[in-house]
Amino acid sequence: MTQEIDWIARSGARAKGGRPAFFDEMAVDRLYSLALSLTAELAVTRERLDTVERLLEAQGSLSRGAIENFKPGASAGEERGIAMRAYIARVMRGFQQEVEAMEDPDPPVTDWVERLSRG
Amino acid sequence: MKDKLPPPYTALKRHPMMPEASHDEAARFNFLTLFNRYLSGDIGRGNRIAYEKRVLPAFREIHRRDPEDREEIRVAMNQDPFHRTWSALKRNSMEMRQQNGRQIVLRQLDALDARARAFNEASGLLELNPGIEQPVYAACVDIHCQPGGYHGGEHPDDVTVGANYDVGLFATTGGALGSLNDGGGQAVVAWVKANRPDWYPERILDVGCTVGHNAVPFAQHFPNAEVIAIDTAAASLRYGAARAAGLGVKNIRFIQASGEDLSRFPDGHFDWVQTTMFLHELSADSMPRILAECQRVLKPGGLLLHVEQPQYGPDMPLYEQFIRDWDAYNNNEPFWSAMHGIDLKAVMEEAGFPIDHQFVTGVRAVPDKSLFRGSPDGEEEDYGRAAIWNAYGAWKPQVTSQAAAKEISA
Numbered sequence: 001m002t003q004e005i006d007w008i009a010r011s012g013a014r015a016k017g018g019r020p021a022f023f024d025e026m027a028v029d030r031l032y033s034l035a036l037s038l039t040a041e042l043a044v045t046r047e048r049l050d051t052v053e054r055l056l057e058a059q060g061s062l063s064r065g066a067i068e069n070f071k072p073g074a075s076a077g078e079e080r081g082i083a084m085r086a087y088i089a090r091v092m093r094g095f096q097q098e099v100e101a102m103e104d105p106d107p108p109v110t111d112w113v114e115r116l117s118r119g
Numbered sequence: 120m121k122d123k124l125p126p127p128y129t130a131l132k133r134h135p136m137m138p139e140a141s142h143d144e145a146a147r148f149n150f151l152t153l154f155n156r157y158l159s160g161d162i163g164r165g166n167r168i169a170y171e172k173r174v175l176p177a178f179r180e181i182h183r184r185d186p187e188d189r190e191e192i193r194v195a196m197n198q199d200p201f202h203r204t205w206s207a208l209k210r211n212s213m214e215m216r217q218q219n220g221r222q223i224v225l226r227q228l229d230a231l232d233a234r235a236r237a238f239n240e241a242s243g244l245l246e247l248n249p250g251i252e253q254p255v256y257a258a259c260v261d262i263h264c265q266p267g268g269y270h271g272g273e274h275p276d277d278v279t280v281g282a283n284y285d286v287g288l289f290a291t292t293g294g295a296l297g298s299l300n301d302g303g304g305q306a307v308v309a310w311v312k313a314n315r316p317d318w319y320p321e322r323i324l325d326v327g328c329t330v331g332h333n334a335v336p337f338a339q340h341f342p343n344a345e346v347i348a349i350d351t352a353a354a355s356l357r358y359g360a361a362r363a364a365g366l367g368v369k370n371i372r373f374i375q376a377s378g379e380d381l382s383r384f385p386d387g388h389f390d391w392v393q394t395t396m397f398l399h400e401l402s403a404d405s406m407p408r409i410l411a412e413c414q415r416v417l418k419p420g421g422l423l424l425h426v427e428q429p430q431y432g433p434d435m436p437l438y439e440q441f442i443r444d445w446d447a448y449n450n451n452e453p454f455w456s457a458m459h460g461i462d463l464k465a466v467m468e469e470a471g472f473p474i475d476h477q478f479v480t481g482v483r484a485v486p487d488k489s490l491f492r493g494s495p496d497g498e499e500e501d502y503g504r505a506a507i508w509n510a511y512g513a514w515k516p517q518v519t520s521q522a523a524a525k526e527i528s529a
Contacts, residue, residue, distance in 0.1 A: 005273055007225035012218050016268070017260030017451045022207035032207040033214075040150045040215060047146035068142050071129040081124040084149060088157050098201060099165035102172050 039091050043084060050080055123160070125152055125294025126490040132298035135365035136238070136278075136358065138223045138231060138286050147219045151212055151290040158209050159293065169201040170438055189431075189440040189456075193448070196441065210449050213264050213291065220287035221266065224279055235278045235361035244368075245360035247353045248375045256402040257351055260451040263291075269329055270352035281330045281358025288332075295506035296332075297486030299366075302506050303395045303426055304333035305485035308340045310510065311391075311422075314480075320344050320390035324416065326378040326409065327397035331359035331371065333426075337393070338363070338371040346371040347389075349378065378409040387418045395426040396508075399458040406458070410470035417515045423472065424512040426482060428505070431459050463511050472513035483507045 023029050051070045055062055072080055089096065128145040140148070174195050178186055186192045196202045224231065239245045253270045261268040265280060272279045288300040296302035311318065321344055325334035328348035338346040350356055353375050360373040376383065378394075392413045398406060413423055431440045440460075447455035468474055484506030 005225050005228060007222060007228075010225050010273060011222040013221065013266035015214075015217065015261035015264040015266050015451060017264075020206070020210065020449055022203045022210070029207060032204070033211050036208060036211045037215060040147055040154075043150040044143045044146040047149065048142060051142060070142060072127055074130075077127040077130055078124060080127060081149070081153065084153050085123065085157075088150075088154055089161075092157060092162065095162050095165070095201075095204065099162050099168060102165065102168045102201070105172075 043087060046087065047080060047084070050083070123156070125156070125289075128152070128289065130490055131289060132487070132490075134299065134362055136231070136234060136282070136285075136362040138227055138282050140223050140286070144219055144223050148216070148287065148290040151216050151219070152294050154212055155209075155290065156293040158205065158212065162205065165201050166196070166205060166442060167438065169199045170196060170441075174199050174202075186437055189437050189444055192437055192441040193444065206445070206449055209445070210264075213450060216287045216290045217265055217283070219290075220283040221279070223286050224282040225273065228273065228277060228279060231282055232277050235357055238361035238364040239357065242360065242364035242369075244364055244372050245356060246372060246374045247356065249353075251351050251353075251375050251377060253351055254377065254379070254402075254405060256400065256405060256454060260453060262400055262451050264451050267354070268352070269350070269355045272354045276357070278354065278358040278361070280352075281355040281362075284355070285330050285332065285358065285362065292506060294491065295486065296484055297491055299335075299487075300332045301336050302484030302486045303508070304336035306482040306506075306508070307333070307393065307395065307424065307426060307510070308336050309485050310480065310482050312340070315422075320422075322389045323347070323391045323393065324349070324381075324384075324389045324413075325393045325395070326413065327394055327400065328359065328373070329355045331356075331363050331373060333395040334371060334393075335363050335366060335368055337391075338368045339366075342370060344370060344390075347384075348373050349376040351375065351377050378412060379405055381412040381416050384416045386415055387421075388416050389421060390418055391422045391424070392417050393424050393426075396428075398425055398427055398463075399452060399455045401458065402454055403457060407466060407470060410467060414471040414515065419515055419517045421515045422512060423467075423515065424510050425463075426508045426510050428459065429509045430461075430463050430511070432462075467511070467513055471515075473516060476516055477511070477513040480510050480512065481507070482510050 021029060022032070048067065051067055051072075052062060054072070054076060055066050055070065059066075128140065128148045170192070174192075175185070178191070178195050186195070197206075257270060258268060261271075265283060267273075267280045269280055269284065285300060288296060292300075297305065320341060323334075323337050323341065323344050323346045325331070325337065325346065325348040328334045328350050329352070331348045334346055334348040337344065348356075348359065348371060350359075350373075356373040356375055363371050363373070374383075394413075401409065417423055428443060429435070431443070443459065444456045446452045464474060464477055467477055486506075
């Protein structure tokens with residue numbers, strides 16, 4: 001009983017239930033969705049590139065089937081996991097530094113500009 | 120460094136019903152798994168800091184008092200720029216997990232449906248009852264932002280929602296539940312074996328089983344027991360029964376039934392009745408009915424065990440209640456807040472479990488140690504999703520009060 005599904009359209013089905021608005025301006029919510037999706041897609045591309053490099057290094061040739069079936073061993077898995085963590089840390093730097101600034105706030109630099117200028 | 124790493128998605132143990140992810144679909148889950156860990160572990164503390172440094176002082180300034188309940192904190196925190204961004208990221212991460220899971224499943228849905236049908240026809244582990252209606256609490260919103268909830272689908276008799284749940288739970292929980300997503304069931308088994316080493320339950324009932332990921336370990340560890348796993352959602356049971364058959368489990372049956380009406384089972388039929396992360400998906404009027412039915416079908420001396428995130432109670436700081444409540448409002452779990460706010464011991468007592476027969480204990484996920492290095496806790500805990508639970512349990516009195524009353528009046 002095969003029933004053709006437009007899997008591309010249906011994959012993005014909306015969950016029933018009103019979505020919370022996180023920001024006053026809907027466009028900001030949309031931008032967050034967009035930015036995080038792009039972040040994820042680049043992460044995927046980087047992981048795929050790592051797969052390509054490992055396959056080429058190991059066997060000097062490439063097939064798309066080999067890419068699809070590639071399963072990193074324990075140490076390659078760890079290397080890729082660490083690389084992914086480092087990638088996330090780079091993308092999320094602004095948020096991490098916001099947390100640290102809340103934890104240990106500094107006065108505005110303008111205060112120092114004034115103080116050091118007074119002689 | 121390494122202790123912060125879950126295994127890659129491709130290293131997880133597989134069973135025959137598990138959909139095949141492409142290279143990039145697996146990589147997407149790898150990203151989401153680590154991103155979820157980043158949100159809870161690396162910057163999750165920012166919510167508390169924002170509260171203590173900004174939101175609470177501002178609240179005191181306006182109201183000349185401290186917040187009186189978690190709702191006041193929620194309203195105030197929802198204006199804070201850090202909490203807003205953190206929440207937006209967390210919600211999007213969940214939605215992306217759903218989309219990626221659905222992409223994997225829907226690309227191969229016909230094959231999955233056919234495989235499930237073949238398993239279910241051959242195994243006899245599945246019993247569906249089309250007369251069972253979806254309760255309002257299961258259908259009013261799509262729980263966990265899963266399109267179709269746990270009962271819907273793309274066409275009649277498909278396995279979309281069960282397969283999607285199974286394929287992505289690893290990412291949702293930051294890899295905390297182990298290879299087969301069965302860390303909850305394994306935790307309960309470990310607790311039972313440690314606390315009642317010589318107990319061999321003959322009949323076990325799992326209420327609200329979804330795909331049976333927590334019930335299957337009961338069947339595996341108690342091979343002589345008969346496990347009955349019930350849910351109102353046929354779509355999850357279809358997948359769950361096929362998944363169990365694929366894992367070679369024979370002493371379990373998946374039956375479409377509501378925990379509110381267990382009349383198909385006689386009084387005192389089960390040695391053990393279990394719910395795992397289920398009570399918070401109900402409603403204020405259904406929960407007492409379900410608990411009363413659980414009590415009725417339990418043998419005297421039998422065990423009722425609910426695995427849940429901790430109840431709030433008067434001793435839990437309001438901020439912690441607020442952050443634990445995030446999923447209620449942002450992950451489509453509308454009963455979460457009320458359920459965790461009630462006095463569960465009193466509700467259990469009303470259902471027929473005397474206070475002195477009740478207990479609360481801690482259980483934490485038992486993932487396969489070869490791949491997993493434990494789950495973060497403390498400030499790094501992913502509140503609401505953490506694989507560190509409380510178990511609210513009771514042993515049914517050997518002699519029920521009604522029986523005692525009858526004896527006295529006889």
